[in-house]
Amino acid sequence: MIIVNDEEMLALKKPIIDACIRTSKKNGWSDAMGILRGTLFLESEPMSLDALAEKTGYSKTTVRSNMSYLENLGLARRVVGPVGKQHRDKQHRYALETDTEARRPVVLSAAKEEVHLVLQALNQIEKNLEGHSREAEKMSAIMMKTRQFYEEMDRILQLMDQYTLKELIELLESKKK
Numbered sequence: 001m002i003i004v005n006d007e008e009m010l011a012l013k014k015p016i017i018d019a020c021i022r023t024s025k026k027n028g029w030s031d032a033m034g035i036l037r038g039t040l041f042l043e044s045e046p047m048s049l050d051a052l053a054e055k056t057g058y059s060k061t062t063v064r065s066n067m068s069y070l071e072n073l074g075l076a077r078r079v080v081g082p083v084g085k086q087h088r089d090k091q092h093r094y095a096l097e098t099d100t101e102a103r104r105p106v107v108l109s110a111a112k113e114e115v116h117l118v119l120q121a122l123n124q125i126e127k128n129l130e131g132h133s134r135e136a137e138k139m140s141a142i143m144m145k146t147r148q149f150y151e152e153m154d155r156i157l158q159l160m161d162q163y164t165l166k167e168l169i170e171l172l173e174s175k176k177k
Helices: 005-025 031-040 049-056 061-073 100-131 134-161 165-176
Strands: 074-082 088-095
Touching: 005 031, 031 049, 031 061, 031 074, 031 088, 049 061, 049 088, 061 074, 100 134, 100 165
Parallel strands: none
Antiparallel strands: 074 088
């Protein structure tokens, strides 16, 4: 068995850490979230707050707050387990959430929220345009296309909620044949 030191492991993980940083930036999150998420990739065991702070160079406060945010997003989970020889003390450890069915509701919820916010805004615009026929006429074609897209997305999300990911894949693949 080949033993890899921390520096070599960091070099091996660099592509995934870089990808997680890019994803974090794209979502408006901190680099720390990307680095912490990337650090957890390919770990066989959950990592303690101390270990994450040591490996990333961030303070425990930064690690704790970013890991809480990753937990809320459904991307990480906290694991409580025994620590030390006596197993009397319990320590929080963190791992990536790898259960697709556990992550699915969080992802669907975020998408549904965006769709519903846009549909509510379209309703408000239509209400605001009442009595302004000239402006309403100019905007109606654009609003109709936008509303159609978001209503279709809402329907897709509702359907996705009714099946597991595996069932959805099977259904969609059976339609390709």
